[in-house]
Amino acid sequence: MQKEHNILLGHGSGGRLMHELITEVFIKHFGNEILNDQTDSAILTAGSTEIAFTTDSFVIDPLFFPGGNIGKLAVCGTVNDLAVSGSEPLFLSVSFIIEEGFPVRDLEIITESLAAEAKKAGVLIVTGDTKVVNKSKCDKLFINTAGIGRMKKENLYISKALNLQSGDVIIINGTIGDHGMAVMNARESFNFKTNVESDCASLNHLINEVLDKYPVKFMRDPTRGGVATVLNELVGKTGLGIEISEPDLPVNNGVRAMCEILGFDPLHIANEGKVLIVAGENYGLKILEVLKNNEFGKKSAIIGRIVNDHPGKVVLRNETGGRRIVDSLTGDQLPRIC
Amino acid sequence: MCLAIPVKVISVEGTSARVIIEDVEYTASLLLLDDVKPGDFIMLHAGFAIEKVDPREAAETLQLLLDMEKNRTN
Amino acid sequence: MKYVDEYRKKELILSVAEKLNTISKKEIVLMEVCGGHTMAIHRFGLTSLLPSNIHLISGPGCPVCVSSQHFIDLSMAYSRIPGIIITTYGDLIRVPGSSTSLEKERAAGSDIRIVYSVLESLEIAKKNSEKNIIFLGIGFETTAPATAAAILQAKKDKINNFYVLSAHKIMPPVMKELVKEGVKIDGFIAPGHVSAITGTGIYNELASVYGLGVVVAGFEPADLMQAVLMLAVQIETGTQKVDVQYQRVVHKEGNTIAQQLLNEVFVHGDDRWRGLGIIPESGLKISDDFSSFDAEKHFFVEIPESREPKGCICGQILRGLKTPVDCSLFAGKCTPSDPVGACMVSGEGTCATYYKYRF
Secondary structure (H helix, E strand, O other), X not given: OOOOOOOOHHHHOOOHHHHHXXXXXXXXXXXXXXXXXXXXXXXXXXXXXXXXXXXXXXXXXXXXXXXXXXXXXXXHHHHHHHHOOOEEEEEEEEEEEEEOOOOHHHHHHHHHHHHHHHHHHOOEEEEEEEEEEOOXXXXXXXXXXXXXXXXXXXXXXXXXXXXXXOOOEEEEOOOOOHXXXXXXXXXXXXXXXXXXXXXXXOOHHHHHHHHHHOOOOEEEXXXXXXXXXXXXXXXXXXXXXXXXXXXXOOOOHHHHHHHHHHOOOHHHOOOOOOOEEEEOHHHHHHHHHHHHOOOOXXXXXXXXXXXXXXXXXXXXXXXXXXXXXXXXXXXXOOOOXX | OOOOEEEEEEEEEOXXXXXXXXXXXXXXXXXXXXXXOOOOEEEEEOOEEEEEOOHHHHHHHHHHHHHHHHOOOO | OOOOHHHHOHHHHHHHHHHHHHHOOOOEEEEEOOHHXXXXXXXXXXHHHOOOOEEEEEOOOOHHHHOOHHHHHHHHHHHOOOOEEEEEOHHHOOOOOOOOOHHHHHHOXXXXXXXXXXXXXXXXXXXXXXXXXXXXXXOOOOOHHHHHHHHHHHHHOOOOOEEEEEOOXXXXXXXXXXXXXXXXXXXXXXXHHHHHHHOOHHHHHHHHOOOOEEEEEOOOHHHHHHHHHHHHHHHHHOOOOEEEOOOOOOOOOOOHHHHHHHHHHEEEEEEEEOOOEEEEEEEEEEOHHHHHHEHHHXXXXXXXXXXOXXXXXXXXXXXXXXXXXXXXXXXXXXXXXXXXXXXXXXXXXXXHHHHHOOO
């Protein structure tokens, strides 16, 4: 990483820059065996029980967006990090950092959403913290949630991406790019009006339904940095290759149109209600069926597979049969005129 | 040059047109184009309508391509 | 999406490819001069469908790539003036200047905002009357009319805190310059949306004086393949001329309203193209009648002498003389996350496209 003097917005985008920041600053100073794995949740042993532990901060702007608000997101984000490691989310902590002058009414609406989502996910909020800072010392409201889940021993391997092999299928539970696009639309002055809504949702019940029936080799939620970033992390971890098929990627027409207008790639846009599942070839269609029976999996699809070719690279086969490489997101996506 | 996309005109008001593609709506500027009516398709570039899409020419181009497809040997 | 999806059908694209493989025999070099075309060709993997005797090269069609280092450095310097809001298209945010970038200046506290339409800058100007708004005007004839329209609107609405720093350029002089320099080109794939504005007369000299085929192409894969086919046929039959593949959008006379606005607000002047030096009469400068909107006439800053990054061969790449893989920095020291030259940073720059779609 070129030593930047200042942190750039790109360092928080979930792509390559952020990865470098984590490795070259944070892990450098307080890395350890558990942390260095950089899985969605840390798997810890407490006596004879395995627990999953994770944390996430929510600094989204705007606070309210089509499909949700920061409160709902604060629960979904942490619940999903626990669920994709194969654990059963149980408890959350919630910390609020509030800017002086923030309307209490808005805080109530956000808290109501947070509570409702926690109830839906079946998690209990058991501890928290509240801080108020002077005007302009934080942008309206930041929320941090940390979560604890119970690990089943048979799910311990899920976040480690072991035993993947050529032929394994890659599944996603629905359309990509909805959250990032909805938020971008609500935030920028571009003035596009669309029905695109954030997909933010707690996926623990959905994931449970799959894990109850079929073995899964790997799971991760493609949040900041999008599907492309997760798939690149996977090839980096395993040394295998991935081939995905463009025609098979589920993308909402509205998201697709916005991407064409602004020059974005849906593979790089954040999702908050999606999970990428890697499973053995034989289980692909069966898992798909389970997903499609759930409200959060109606548009599930097999989007690609693990391959032995082009190790360490994610390759997209497009509609005309041509192929191109899909990289991690670098920095923020920028709307283009060209 | 570049990134322009065909969008459909829903309504026209003065020097602006409300346009739509899939379910995405936008108010495009008509400062560069006149004689635009609801139902027309225009090319949207950086917030402006820069030209109309001619449906007859579009059909002709498409037909040429379809004819080539019909004559394929594979 | 209507008028888009139909031209992406696999069967149509492969049909044109098949016809091309049948009729095209001569070794030919075709140059496209539009970043949008560069992107589309690589996004849809079209080069792999062409017969081996047809070589596609990219020319200086990326307005960000050819914007001079001086312009970039000036933009950065402006962003550091207190009370300035810079508004820009997203393309410019990460372009490296001699020592910094707009993105880094934003991180250091400058007010830099990305807009989709230049008209958003006018709104920002109205809402921030105590500040000065400078819009960075990049782009060719497709985009310059929007800037002209914005300046006229600002005049009409008596907005007196809106300025434009123009780096707008026009295509024909640079196309001619490349041919005169002797770059091996057998035909041009002409930019579809530039031509929608200008009309096709601007290419006549290339055909009549230099005997080159020029086909104006659309941006969908079937459009591009069809344009290549039209050029191949012209070259095989010795009937080089100016022709239009993108007939659904491009008319011979172009968009006369847009042309009028361009003529009203801008004058042609010699302009420095990054990597290519000064091309006569190729830049659009704000005319004296509108000097009250010209940022360069109002804001004066010291900028260090602009330096080209060491080892960067963007200039040769922009001429189509070398490809990104010929550059020692490509995909090593120069990558999209750490770009050295503008060809890499601009999303549609030749190097960025090669990198993104490399296989």
